[in-house]
Amino acid sequence: MVTERGRIMLVPIKWLKEYVDFDITAEKLSEAMTLTGSNAEGISELGKDIHNVLVGRILDVAVHPNADKLVVCKVDIGDKILQVVTGAPNVKVGQLVPVAIDGALLPGGTRIKSGKLRGELSQGMLCSFQELRLDEYGEIDNGVDGIYVVDQEYLPGTDIKDALELSDEVIEFEITPNRPDCLSMLGIAREAAVTMGTRYRFPEILVKEISEKAEDVVRVIIEEPEMCFRYCARVVRDVKIEPSPRWMRRRLAAAGVRAINNIVDITNYCMLELGQPMHAFDLDKVADRTIIVRKAQKGETLITLDEQKRILTEDMLVIADPEKAIAMAGVMGGLNTEVTGETRDIILESAMFEGGNVRLTSKALGLRSEASSRFEKGIDIVNVERAIDRAAELIVKLGAGTVLEGKVDVSTLPLENRIIKVEWKRINSLLGLELEPCYISSILESLSFKNEIKGDWLEVIVPSFRLDVEGVVDLAEEVARIYGYDKIPMTLMEGSASKAMRTREQTLTDKAKNVLVAMGLFESITYSFVSPRVYEKIGFDIQDYPKSVIISNPLGEDQSAMRTTMIPSLLEVLSKNRNRSADECKIFEIGNVFTVDPENANGLPLEKLSLGIGKYGNRVDFYKLKGQVEVLLDAFGLLKEAEFIVSAHPSLHPGRTAMVKVEDQKLGIIGEVHPDICRNYGLDSGALIAELDFTLLLDIAKTEKYYTHLPKYPSVARDLAIVADKDILAADIETVIHQVGGSLLNEVKLFDIYEGKQIPQGKRSLAYSLSYLSMDRTLQDKDINPIHNKIIDALQTRFNAQLRK
C-alpha cells in the first residue's frame, strides 16, 4: 500500500481555543485526535527554552569603574533591585528590558549566573532581541544594537514570556490527502470539537464597508468555467502597509508562517484559519480594472513574484487583465501587479480553481506554493466568500485600509447541496457493528453531515468541505472513527476449511535455498538495477550488451538499468566483502532479471528468476562449485540429465567455464571469473560464479519419485585404470564406458586421476570403479569379462587409451 506523505498542519493551542473550549492538555488532545483520524506527530512547546527572564525597569545607569565599554545598571525586578553590568549602548533609565536573573536559561542552552564582571557584581544579564531569539516568535527586530526594549507597560517582575506572550504549545498534525479541510484552524477545530464531544464556534464576520461599491470599480470575467468554479473580488482603498499586530504575528509564527506586512499577513492568516488561499493585486496596475480568468496564450510569459520569468503553455490557467497575464491562477501572483509600499488600492482575490489544472501547471513550472498545494487537494467553495469577508474584516480592524461595499462574486458551479442516500444497515455490516440508526445519525450530525433516517435509508447532505465523501463506505469510516476503531470487536471471518498450501514453485524455491544454505552459502539480496555500463565491467563487447529495461527517472545513471543477469550483483557483493577484508565470501541470490519482451503487447518485460552463486576464498575451486550445482540439480531430480559442456563466457576464464544443460535446454553457466574481471572488481584471481535460469529449473524439476526394487543379487566391482591424452574429456570417456557397458553396468565412479613421472608427458591416468549388477542373477566372471574387455577395446579405439598396468 502506498502511504502518501501527509501534509503538516501546525496548530497553536492558544489560537485553537478561539474556536473550541477545552481544558485537557495538548498531549491528551493529540492522543484523542490521533484516534479519530487526525494523526498528531508531536507537540512543540514555544518558550520552553527561556526560563527566569523577567521584565525589569532600569533605575540607574552608572559608569563601570574598570571598563570603558561597560555600564553598571540598577534594575527593578519587582521584589528586589539587582545590579547588572552590561555592554549595551542603548540602556537608558526608565526603560523596561528583559533581565535574565541568576539561574536563568536562554535559547541555545545558555545559563546565566551571578558573578563579577571586571570587579563589579552583576546579578544577571540584560537580553537582546537575538539572545531571546524573538524572531522565532514573529517579533520585529527594530535593528537597534543592544538591549531589547519592551514597548508596552508591564509591572517589573513580570515573566517576559507572559509580557510578550511567548508561551504556547503547537501540535503538529499530519493531514492525509483526503482531508484538505483539516489544513485549516477551522477544520482542526471541527475535528477537535467532535473528538471531545463539544461544539466549535466560528466568530461572526462583520465587515465595515464604505458606500462606494466594489462592483462599480472592478469587473471579473471567467472564460474557463471548467477551470475556475468561483471567483470573488473585493476592493480595498487607501491601503497602509505596515507590520501587523503582535497577536497576529505570534499566531502566524507559531503556525510556521513568516510575518511580512499587514496585507500579506492577513491573507496568510485567513488561509490558515479557513484554508482558502487569497491574493492581492495592486488595483492601479490592473488594466481597465478588469480581471479575466483565461488560458495562457502560446509563448506568453509572466514574471512571477519570485522574479522568475515563466514561459506559459496553452493549457495553463492565468489571471489576466485585458492587456497581460497578471498571475498564474492558484499558483503565484505576477510581479507586474505586486502590492508594494506605493500601492494605494488593491483587489483582493478569493477563488476556487480546478485542482488538476493547478497541479499540472505548478508541476510544469516547477513551482509549488502553499496556495497551489491547497487548490490541488480541493478547497471549500463556501469558504471562498467567507474568507474574503474575513480578510476584509481584518483589514478594517487592523486599520490597513478601507473596504468597498460588497464584492464581485462569479460562480460557474451551482452552489447546491450534495445529497447521498445509503442503507444504514450497510454501515453496520461493513464495520461488523450493530449501531442504532439514530446513533449513526447523531455521529454524522456532529461531523456537520445533516441527515435524516427514512426507514432503511439514510439521506445525508454532504458538507461543502467534504469533497472526499461519496458513498456508504465513506460514511462508514466517519461513523467508525468517531465511534472508535478500537471499539469494533475483533472477529474471524467464517468460511470453508483452509485450502492454503505452498505452490510447487514456492516449495521448490524453499528447498533450493535450504540446500544451498546447507552447503555453506549465505543468501544475499541486492538491488535489481545496475548501471547500463556494467556490461563493460563484466567483459562484454559493446555489440553484445543485452537490451535492458531502462528507468526514465532513475536516482542516478548508475542505477538506471534493470539487471539482465545476476553476475554484476554477485561480483559487487564479493567485491564489497573483499574491500572489507573478509577472507572468504560464499553467497547465493535468487531474484528477478529483466529482459525487454517485444512480444508483450503492454510493453512489460520478461521477468525471470535467476539463481546466482558467487564465492571467493581459500578453499574454493571450480570442482567444489560444480559439486554444489550438482547437489542442487540432484535435489531437483535433474542430476542424471544434466551435462556440463566446455563453454565460453565473456566474464569467465576461457579454460574454466562450463555450460549447464539439461535435456538440450541451456540452464546456465558456471566457471571461474576471468582475471581481468576479478581485477575490475578488486578481487583476487580465482573467484567463482554460477548463474542458472531458476524459472526454467522450477519448470523442469522432477519432483516425483518412484520406488525401484532393491537388488537381490550382489553387485560386482571391477576397477579400470586407463592412460589417455590429457585433453580427452572425462565426460567423453564416461559416455563411451556407459554406451558399451550396457544394462549390466550399474555405476561408474572416477576414483583417481594421476599425471606425473610414471606416465608419458601430455597424458593422464584416470581410474574408474565400475559396478556391474543384474536384477535376476548373480553375475559371474563369464558375464562380466566380455563386457569389461569390450569397454577397454572401445576406449582404446576411440581415444587411443591404454590400460594402465
Next chain:
Amino acid sequence: MGDRLNLIQQEALASIEQAKDSNVLEEIRIKYLGKKGELTQFLRGMGKLPPSERPIMGQLVNKTRRSIESALTRKNEAIERESLIKRLKDETIDVTLPGEKPQLGGLHPLTKVLNKITDIFFGMGFNVAEGPEVELDYYNFEALNIPKNHPARDTQDTFYINENVLLRTHTSPAQIRVMEQQQPPIKIIVPGRVYRSDAVDATHSPIFYQIEGLVIDKNITMGDLKGVLDIFIKRMFGERTRTRFRPHHFPFTEPSAEMDANCTACEGRGCRICSNTGWIEILGAGMVHPKVLEYGNIDPNDYTGFAFGMGLDRITNLVYGIDDIRLLYENDIRFLRQF
C-alpha cells in the same frame, strides 16, 4: 583314579587362573583338553577299568572337562574385557578440542522473517500469490482508485519506464491481478519487491519489500480485518502484544486504518525504539474500496473485503533490532552470518 583326576583339575584351574593372555589360555586348553591332552589321555586309559566303573568314571571325567572348559571361557572373557578396557583407555581423546564443522550458510534475514510471516498466514488459510515487479500504470494506480493527476503518482515517488510502465511502488497491484483471475472467496498474501525513488538513508531504500494481504468474500467486516491482523501480530511478536487501529487514508480502501503494535522493547512504557509513544506503526489496512472491487470485476453489492500492506524490511528490523535499512542490502558477510 579319581584322585588323579582331581589333581589334573586343580592343576588346570590353577594355571588358568594365572594365565595372562589368550595365547596362554589356548596352550592350557591344548594341554588338558586337546587331542593329546591329559584329560583325553585319561579317558583313553579308562578302557582298563572294569565295565561297571566306567560310567561313573566317565561322568567324573566329563564333569572335570566342563569345569576346565568353563574356567577357560570365564578367563578368556575376563582377559578380553581387560584388554578392551585398556584399548578404550588408550583411545581416549580430548573431547574439548573443536569439532570439524561442515560450513553452514544462512538465509537472508528478510527471507527468514518472510518465511515466518508466510507460515502464520498459511496457518490462517491464506495462499501466497505473486505479481510482476515491472508493472502497468493501470494496476499500480488507476485500478486502485488512484486516478491520473493524483499526488501519489508524482514522479518523485515512482520510477517510470515509460508513460504506461513503471516499477511497482507497492504490492497492491496484485490485488487487481488476483481478482481478475479468481472469483471470491479470495484469501491471499503477496510478498514482493517494490520500488520508490527515495534517496538512500538509514530508513529509506529505493528497493524494499512489502507483503500485501487481501480477503474478499460475502459478509467480510472490519471486525474480521482487526481479528486477522491481531492474530498475526500475536503470532509474530508474542501473545502479549496488543494492537491499536487508527483511522488513516488510502485511496483503495475505505474505511482505512493504520495498525500499531505496542512496543515489545519497552512493553508500551515508551522508549527510543517507539519514539516514546509506546506504539510502533506496523501496517496500513482497510476495507477494499468498492471502486477497486469493480475494477476487479467483483460486485461490491455482493462482496466486501479487506486488504493490508506491511513493510517486510521494517518488521525484519524490529525482529532483529537492526537500526539501518541499508544493512539489509549491503550483504556484508559479517552481517549475514548473524542470522
